Structures are given as C-alpha cells and as structure tokens.
Amino acid sequence: MLYLNEKDINKCISLNEIMNEIEKAYKIYEENKFHMPDRIHVDHKNKTILYMPCFLEDTFGTKVLTVFPENREKSKPVIDGLMLLNDYDTGETVSILDGKTLTALRTGAVGGTGIRYTTPKDVKVVGLVGAGVQGFNQLRFACEARDIEKIIIFDLFKEKLPAYIGELKTEIPGVEMVSAETTEELLKESEIIITTTTANEPVFPNKKDLFEGKHFIGIGSYKPYMREYPDALISVLNKVYIDTEFAKEETGDLSQPIEKGLLKDSQIETFGDYLLNERNKEEIVKGTTWFKSVGMALFDIVVAQLIYEKAKEKGIGQRVEA
C-alpha cells in the first residue's frame, strides 16, 4: 500500500496536469460514467467528519475529511483527513493520500479550470476575497491558467495579509501583490475575482455596475445558509456555470436567488456541458461570467487516481506493508 503525503503529491504532478484531469472528470460527469452517493456529514460538538465516496468504472475510493473550525486558533489545518483509493475488483486499499493536500489542489484546479474557459485569455489582474489556504491555492492555479501580473487581496483580518502576501510571493514570484481596503475597491480594480470565504452574507455591495464585465470564481458558500454574492451579480449575468447539479441545492449563492425567483433554471448550466459542447466561448467571455463550484467526490477520485499512477511510475511515496 502506498502512502502519499503532501510532499509526495506535489512531486508527482503539476498544476496544469491537475487541471487537465479535472477536465477529464467533467467528461466522466457528463457521460454519467460514475456512481457518487451524496456527501455524508457526521457532526459532534462542533466537530465534523465528511465521507465522500465515488465509484468510477475501474476504481473507487472515499475522501474522509475532518472539519475542525477551532483548529484555526491552534495553527492546525481546519480541513484535514485522508483519501482512500481502492482496488475496483477486490476492495483492497491500494493507496492513501493526504486529504488536505488533495482537497486544496483539486479545488484550486477546479477554480483554475473555470478560469481557463470563462475568462478572456489576456486578463492580467486577479482579486481574492478570503486569504486562507484555499485562496492561496486558487491563486496558484489562476497564475497557471492566465498570465497574471497583479494580485489584489482582501481579508477581514487585515493584519494577517503581510505574512500571507510574503508566502504567496515565494510561491508565485514575479507578480505584483497588494491588499485592498474594501471589497468594492478590489472589485473595481480586478478582472477576475475569486471568493474563498465562509461568509453567510454577501461580501460585496449590492451594486449592479460593480459587477459588469467581470469574471467571478465562487468557491466559498457550500451550504444553503452561506452566501458570497449579492443579487446584483445575477442581474448582469447571462448564465452561471456550476460544477455539479447538486450545487443548486447546496449553495446559498444559488438556492437563495432560485427561491426568490431571481435566478431561472435556464440560466444555470453545468460547466461540463459548457466545456464539452459547442459554445461561442470567445464571445461569452467578453461579458460578465460566474463559475460557481461546490466540489464533488468525483474530482477527488479522478485526481487521486492520476497522482497514484504517477507516484508508482516515478517511485514516489512511502510503501506500507499492509
């Protein structure tokens, strides 16, 4: 059995390879060649365990994550856990991958793939709202997907930004990085805006003209009571692209406007459909675009399987005698 920790995973695979793999996952999604039960939540005293199983045609596995919000104060990762990868025929666990690294990378890659197809090729400025682990990875992938020259960051806890920007500069050298005083300022100056907050209320003012012509990548808001975007965004959009149909129920960014009748079903399209079928994408990305992700176990299993294959090929990882 092969154990792959954070270092191993990063040695195995490039950011672009992960984005390519996410595109393959969308193909599997659209062709319905998978079996993915609903994400399972187990809660106890502010501790959450998530079980995310998914079966493909030749492999299956479960991502088991712990979500411990109080870890923030302990300088421990809020999201931790393992990805278990199993042999399709016998059920044996063939590999265990660090779950927080897989989650960070595949979620970053989902955002990056969104950027690849819902923004113009020549965008230069990206804004990030929410300076956490996930935002960090979103920016890494954004800079792979486009030639970004400037990054603007907003966070409620402004005091942590200098250190955060310092780390980012090591990871993504040669890009100008500044902090913004308000999200309105960030909106005005950015072409792509990525949101990775745990907000329950929209993080932007509800002003229509602020949103026009911008490109949004929504990563936070993964529960019906959570929201990052105000109604104003919807009023200037043609369509919102979602990673999975389940997003309509799972994120308040969609479920709330749907309930209020502000967002129609015809305005919602799966990203896989958009990606794989004929669309005038060059024309579409000239307008305002919104890609909204809630994630799914299918992304994990597809990316984990590739990492495992590459690790075997390259002799990376720790062999454990099962």
Place this chain on the structure above:
Amino acid sequence: MLYLNEKDINKCISLNEIMNEIEKAYKIYEENKFHMPDRIHVDHKNKTILYMPCFLEDTFGTKVLTVFPENREKSKPVIDGLMLLNDYDTGETVSILDGKTLTALRTGAVGGTGIRYTTPKDVKVVGLVGAGVQGFNQLRFACEARDIEKIIIFDLFKEKLPAYIGELKTEIPGVEMVSAETTEELLKESEIIITTTTANEPVFPNKKDLFEGKHFIGIGSYKPYMREYPDALISVLNKVYIDTEFAKEETGDLSQPIEKGLLKDSQIETFGDYLLNERNKEEIVKGTTWFKSVGMALFDIVVAQLIYEKAKEKGIGQRVEA
C-alpha cells in the same frame, strides 16, 4: 502517523486483553459516554462500503470496511478495510489499523466476553456452525474464556473442513476437533454453540428439547432478513442478551420473533446491563442462555485505541510521515 497491520496488531495485544477492553466498552455504552451515528452503507453493483464512526470522550475514529462477497472465489478477504483513529482535539489521523484484523478480533472478543458471563465455568465442548474467518476467531476466544477440550464443527461445504480443522489445530493446540454431519448432531453434543453463518433461514431444526440447557452465541444474522435460530430456542429461554439496543431492529433473529409476538421486550436485556449490575449469574447460566451480537463501532474504537497505545509503548508498527 502509525500504521498497524495484522502482524503488528497481533504482537500488541492478547486475546484476554481484548475481551477486557470489550467489557470496558460495555461500561461506556451503559454510561452513555459516547456518540455513535448509525452505521452508513454505500452500495454499488454488489460492492458495499461501510462507514462506522464513533466518538468517545477523548478519541474518535471511523472503521471503513469494504464488503465484497465475490472475493470468496478469489481467495481474497470478503471483509477488508481500515480503522482510522483520530486525535480528539485536532482531528488529525494518528493511526491506521488493518480493518479486517480489528473486525475479526473484536468480534471474536465480543463472543468470548459473552461466553465469560453467560456459560458455566466448567463447560468443555463447543460447537461451531459456519467455518469461516469469523468462526475461526470465535473459537480462539472461546478457548481463552473456558477450558475447552473438544470442538465440533458443521459447515454446509463439508469438503473444506479438513483444511480448516488443520489450521485451527495449529492455532489452538491440544483440543480435540471433529466435524458434525448435521447441526442437530452438533447441538446434541455441544454445551456452547456459536453460529457465524450468513443464513437467511434457521440453521437448526425447530425442536424445543434440542435447545434446553445449552448456551448460544449468535454472530451471523446482522440484517432483518437473516436468521440463524428457530423459534424453538426462544420458547426455552428466559432472556436474550444483546450487545446493542439496535440489535432488536438489525437482526432477523430478534426482529422476526418480536414481530410475531414470540419475543417480548422484557425478555431482551443489554449485555452491558447484565454484566455491570447485580444478577445471580451462577444461577442464570444453569439454564439455557443466548447472547446475540450485531456489533457496533464503539467496540472498534475502544479496542483500536488500546492497540494503538500498546503499539506506541512497545515500539510496534510502521511510522508513516504524514
């Protein structure tokens, strides 16, 4: 992070220590000092994944098992998987244990603990119906709990018994072992009878006098449509002892007679209550007794935690850099 495979686990802990630990688990159960969500089943094309989470007051974890019935023909274990043991405060995975070994041992120990308290001290003959991995482990624990001199085995596939008995003799030397032609013959000659089958119909004839004065340990029948014991057993019983309240719904051995009005709620007692509170056990074990187990995640976490602590103490296991 410490990985403990089958060999490691067996080096860490003795059978008696596991039975003692199961007794502690009953105490935790009766004192309600745990949080155990329902066992979660995920099914796909004759493949099953089980997630069995449990929180104690200072640790938590999940047993993730795969159940692949077709593995029988492949000489691979039908039940496989991992036990994940987590730090209570941060959620980090501190240890991973081989799930099939843990399951076999703790289920064996649950049966053995049943024998410790529901049979007379001087029983000498034990019968086993169902010659599989689980039966093998039940017999190991039975021989720890009592001075067994003779083992009688019945299985529908008689041809596999010589090899099975050969292996058993290596594991448990100095005990006479024979096979029985029928379960009726086995019943007549045994004092303790352990059943570990996957039967959907009772494996014994429905004759009252066959059951009188005998001691039954029921391990199979873990679904409402499964059954090992006929109604006749209930007619000669005072009480049935169950490991968890949930057994009343989960096993057909109880749910079917309850539904028919043959088994009253007053005849069902949790083993923890029986074990921990004043009972005239010497008198009780002179009559017919039935201990029925369906298992629960609480047993896994309690036993896994002790194995982990012993492994650390003794320097056993494979250290994995997380």
